[in-house]
Amino acid sequence: MLRDGALQGKTIIVTGGGTGLGKSITRYLLTLGANVTICSRRQAVIDETAQELTTELAAVEGVGRILAVPCDVRNPQEIENVLAQTVETFGRVDGLLNNSAGNFISPTERLSYKAFDTIVDIVLRGTYYFTLAVGKYWIENKISGTVLNISTTYATTGSGYVVPSAVAKGGALIMTKSLAAEWGKYGIRVNAIAPGPFPTKGAWDRLFPEPLASLMDDPGSRIPLNRVGDHGELANLAAYLLSDFSGYITGESITIDGGEVLMAGEFSHLRDVTDEQWDEVSKSIKQANRASKS
Ligand SMILES: CCCCCCC/C=C/C(=O)SCCNC(=O)CCNC(=O)[C@H](O)C(C)(C)COP(=O)(O)OP(=O)(O)OC[C@H]1O[C@@H](n2cnc3c(N)ncnc32)[C@H](O)[C@@H]1OP(=O)(O)O
Numbered sequence: 664m665l666r667d668g669a670l671q672g673k674t675i676i677v678t679g680g681g682t683g684l685g686k687s688i689t690r691y692l693l694t695l696g697a698n699v700t701i702c703s704r705r706q707a708v709i710d711e712t713a714q715e716l717t718t719e720l721a722a723v724e725g726v727g728r729i730l731a732v733p734c735d736v737r738n739p740q741e742i743e744n745v746l747a748q749t750v751e752t753f754g755r756v757d758g759l760l761n762n763s764a765g766n767f768i769s770p771t772e773r774l775s776y777k778a779f780d781t782i783v784d785i786v787l788r789g790t791y792y793f794t795l796a797v798g799k800y801w802i803e804n805k806i807s808g809t810v811l812n813i814s815t816t817y818a819t820t821g822s823g824y825v826v827p828s829a830v831a832k833g834g835a836l837i838m839t840k841s842l843a844a845e846w847g848k849y850g851i852r853v854n855a856i857a858p859g860p861f862p863t864k865g866a867w868d869r870l871f872p873e874p875l876a877s878l879m880d881d882p883g884s885r886i887p888l889n890r891v892g893d894h895g896e897l898a899n900l901a902a903y904l905l906s907d908f909s910g911y912i913t914g915e916s917i918t919i920d921g922g923e924v925l926m927a928g929e930f931s932h933l934r935d936v937t938d939e940q941w942d943e944v945s946k947s948i949k950q951a952n953r954a955s956k957s
């Protein structure tokens with residue numbers, strides 16, 4: 664979507680950049696010229712992704728460089744290390760993509776205290792720890808940086824069976840808006856993206872395991888646009904929100920879900936009603952109208 668070199672000179676940290684959506688977004692940021700630091704708990708995974716993307720994009724003109732630094736986002740010292748290594752390697756940090764997450768589907772009453780804490784700590788604590796570290800660095804160094812948080816549509820609607828994730832994503836969304844208001848004076852922007860279903864192994868293994876996958880509708884089938892999302896579509900939006908082209912947008916959460924949340928509308932699910940059935944419906948209502956006048 665953005666022109667070649669649109670992110671030239673920018674350095675962006677992507678948490679959870681070794682897999683899934685984080686990896687797809689990282690690929691696009693590099694293509695647009697940004698230097699990217701990816702981090703997550705598993706060193707082997709981020710090293711392999713860094714190697715893979717470096718080889719894959721070697722022929723792209725103006726491609727950025729990639730650095731992999733292990734980090735558990737629940738640990739402030741490890742976050743400080745990612746920041747320090749990024750500054751040492753690339754000179755500065757301009758953007759932070761809070762993408763790391765933990766999640767699994769479960770009735771809430773089956774969760775141990777530790778299970779609930781594990782998800783909230785990765786998603787909410789990890790997001791505010793990383794944002795705090797990078798925000799302090801930006802304010803101290805007078806850098807107008809930008810934070811982008813990967814949220815989800817149920818951060819606003821709520822959802823059963825993923826309650827710790829909903830609680831944590833909801834908290835991160837309020838942080839997005841609150842910090843946008845507070846740090847605007849430093850030129851720091853804070854936004855979020857709320858994706859609907861974008862197939863990844865990490866999410867599908869934990870949200871649609873058997874026998875649930877067989878019991879549930881295909882995620883694309885309940886979406887007005889009739890399909891799940893494509894990683895490139897999400898990467899486009901993320902790159903735009905991390906770029907200076909979105910310089911007047913802050914405190915926003917942009918939904919990218921093919922219209923899925925709109926299905927909460929009382930009658931939105933009626934799309935399978937045939938024309939013949941609508942003819943009958945119309946006839947029946949008109950009959951009732953006539954009856955009510957007589
Ligand atoms: C698809 C349609 C769109 C919907 C929108 C979806 C929005 C959001 C999606 C996502 O966030 S998808 C991201 C998914 N990716 C990941 O989760 C990757 C990272 N995840 C993990 O590493 C694990 O799944 C983890 C459990 C989150 C963390 O692993 P860790 O090794 O740190 O913890 P454990 O020691 O294994 O477990 C901690 C605690 O949790 C209990 N537990 C784990 N799984 C379950 C389960 N399925 N049911 C109940 N409890 C579980 C585990 O037993 C431990 O508790 P204790 O037993 O020690 O009390």
Ligand SMILES: NC(=O)C1=CN([C@@H]2O[C@H](COP(=O)(O)OP(=O)(O)OC[C@H]3O[C@@H](n4cnc5c(N)ncnc54)[C@H](OP(=O)(O)O)[C@@H]3O)[C@@H](O)[C@H]2O)C=CC1
Nearest residue numbers: 679682683684703704705735736763764860861863865866
């Ligand atoms: N896929 C989808 O349909 C949707 C996804 N999302 C969101 O998109 C984002 C990416 O998810 P997705 O790509 O699907 O799933 P993945 O499982 O591929 O990504 C999650 C990433 O988080 C990292 N991570 C987990 N725990 C930690 C931790 N403690 N510290 C650092 N990193 C950690 C994992 O790496 P490691 O294990 O090495 O630490 C992994 O790379 C998440 O925020 C998710 O909530 C939102 C809506 C829909």
